[in-house]
Amino acid sequence: MREVISTKDGPQAIGPYSQAIKANGFVFVSGQVAIDPTSQQVISGDVAAQTERVMKNLAGILKAAGSGLEKVVRSTVFLKNIGDFAAMNEVYGKYFSSAPPARSTVEVARLPKDVLVEIDVIALA
Numbered sequence: 690m691r692e693v694i695s696t697k698d699g700p701q702a703i704g705p706y707s708q709a710i711k712a713n714g715f716v717f718v719s720g721q722v723a724i725d726p727t728s729q730q731v732i733s734g735d736v737a738a739q740t741e742r743v744m745k746n747l748a749g750i751l752k753a754a755g756s757g758l759e760k761v762v763r764s765t766v767f768l769k770n771i772g773d774f775a776a777m778n779e780v781y782g783k784y785f786s787s788a789p790p791a792r793s794t795v796e797v798a799r800l801p802k803d804v805l806v807e808i809d810v811i812a813l814a
Contacts, residue, residue: 693709693710708750715814716812718810718812721747722806723740723742726746726749735773736770736777736805740776740808744758754812756814761811763790765792766807767794767797768795769799770805
């Protein structure tokens, strides 16, 4: 069974994708960027501020799927500048302080809406 997850607690999709898909005991959350769900606008600020917004977006979508950050098993972090790794990691670590998920972090040439960070996750449902 495959269920589309949609919530106002995360930014609306800006393309042909779902915020998340719940299937076979997992929740697959699309990459989230620093868009405020209320205004649908990218927030201002550095990579730490953007990472904070991304984590809140992920938490809201996971909650709507009946899951949560504590159930995340895998994440991928995309950074515009790998030099921002420490600042991103400090914020990220606040949300995954105990038994953090497996993770990859990569530098990319460009991200949607010219944001500094994008994160996607896979969690237990």
